[in-house]
Amino acid sequence: MRAHRLLPLASLLSIGCLDHRPPTLSLSVPETDRVYRQALEISGEASDPSGLASLSLSVDGGEPIALPTDGAFQHTLDTSTLPDGVHLVEVVATDDTSLANTTRSSVAFASDNTPPELRIAERSLKTAQGEVLAVFVSATEVLVEPKLTFLEREIPLYPLSSTLYRSLIGISVKQEAGTFPLVLAATDALGNTGERTMEVEIAATDFEKGGYIKLTKKQQENQKDDSKVTYDRTKREAAWAHVDPQQHWGGPFLRPAEGSISSPFGKYREYSSGVRSHHLGLDLSNEPGTPIYAANDGVVLLAERLYIMGNHVIVHHGQGVASAYSHLSSVAVSAGDRVQKGQLIGTMGSTGQSTGPHLHWEVVVHGEKIHPLEWEEESFEPPDDLVFR
Numbered sequence: 461m462r463a464h465r466l467l468p469l470a471s472l473l474s475i476g477c478l479d480h481r482p483p484t485l486s487l488s489v490p491e492t493d494r495v496y497r498q499a500l501e502i503s504g505e506a507s508d509p510s511g512l513a514s515l516s517l518s519v520d521g522g523e524p525i526a527l528p529t530d531g532a533f534q535h536t537l538d539t540s541t542l543p544d545g546v547h548l549v550e551v552v553a554t555d556d557t558s559l560a561n562t563t564r565s566s567v568a569f570a571s572d573n574t575p576p577e578l579r580i581a582e583r584s585l586k587t588a589q590g591e592v593l594a595v596f597v598s599a600t601e602v603l604v605e606p607k608l609t610f611l612e613r614e615i616p617l618y619p620l621s622s623t624l625y626r627s628l629i630g631i632s633v634k635q636e637a638g639t640f641p642l643v644l645a646a647t648d649a650l651g652n653t654g655e656r657t658m659e660v661e662i663a664a665t666d667f668e669k670g671g672y673i674k675l676t677k678k679q680q681e682n683q684k685d686d687s688k689v690t691y692d693r694t695k696r697e698a699a700w701a702h703v704d705p706q707q708h709w710g711g712p713f714l715r716p717a718e719g720s721i722s723s724p725f726g727k728y729r730e731y732s733s734g735v736r737s738h739h740l741g742l743d744l745s746n747e748p749g750t751p752i753y754a755a756n757d758g759v760v761l762l763a764e765r766l767y768i769m770g771n772h773v774i775v776h777h778g779q780g781v782a783s784a785y786s787h788l789s790s791v792a793v794s795a796g797d798r799v800q801k802g803q804l805i806g807t808m809g810s811t812g813q814s815t816g817p818h819l820h821w822e823v824v825v826h827g828e829k830i831h832p833l834e835w836e837e838e839s840f841e842p843p844d845d846l847v848f849r
């Protein structure tokens with residue numbers, strides 16, 4: 461421009477009507493630091509005193525797309541066909557003069573149309589009746605509401621880190637052995653949905669059979685009294701259903717009382733009432749008054765007298781895991797208390813449906829009673845050597 465002022469007046473007059481000013485152009489995407497999938501709205505404004513001859517938009521240097529030349533513009537870009545990553549949108553405005561003054565403006569954005577890649581640990585593909593199936597899932601990105609479906613139940617997956625998730629599934633003693641599909645579904649933060657189906661093998665467990673339990677007349681009546689059985693069950697099922705995404709337990713479970721194992725988990729027994737069932741806890745027998753301790757850290761969800769279970773305490777350890785203590789002679793905690801591993805919660809007794817002083821100890825995972833002794837060795841933390849497939 462400076463050179464023009466030095467031109468003689470005549471020459472200045474001859475070119476004075478030329479417009480050397482390029483068009484003004486502004487350009488924006490909703491948020492430049494966001495990642496997009498599917499549609500991206502690009503808007504802006506272009507103007508020039510001499511009018512615009514053309515306005516066009518291109519992505520990553522590709523074929524230009526003509527935009528209307530009457531000022532403000534808006535363009536919906538389909539990003540679903542773009543590869544994941546950073547892209548550049550460039551808009552070019554050219555004015556309607558013989559000099560064809562041009563302004564270019566560009567803006568970058570990132571796109572992601574790829575579903576998260578979901579992988580399941582090899583060791584998560586095998587379990588047995590009455591045990592826990594610990595499903596470890598590795599994902600290529602943060603998952604939104606990941607879900608597992610197994611044996612027609614939907615079980616939540618909880619994050620252990622931004623890319624590692626865990627779900628604990630209790631396998632009923634009555635679940636038939638065989639191979640069953642485990643379906644994993646999750647979306648990433650943008651809504652790209654990934655799904656994975658794997659076959660999980662449930663092995664048969666050889667539970668002990670036999671044993672005859674003689675009940676008193678009153679105990680027999682209680683066991684056959686649906687209202688009492690239902691009362692206990694309703695109270696207990698409400699506790700199993702408690703949702704707490706935080707893991708309270710740390711490390712393996714403590715055996716909650718000293719004593720001999722008078723009835724193992726899973727044993728198939730017959731009562732004098734005619735009822736036949738698997739024993740879904742572990743019985744520890746000792747002197748009345750033997751202290752009973754919380755098997756791990758948790759929150760007391762129930763501490764009250766039930767008909768069948770007698771004085772009963774349920775401790776919730778988070779993420780669907782609970783432990784339950786029955787037939788206590790005294791209870792040292794109240795519902796709502798936080799307890800630590802090894803904290804006294806009561807004393808051994810024979811209240812409720814019991815034939816002698818013992819602790820009936822249960823570990824329950826998402827409502828299924830599973831082998832408590834498994835938890836004395838395992839705390840289901842992810843091992844370092846997980847192999848995913």
Ligand SMILES: [Zn+2]
Nearest residue numbers: 741742743820
């Ligand atoms: Zn028992």
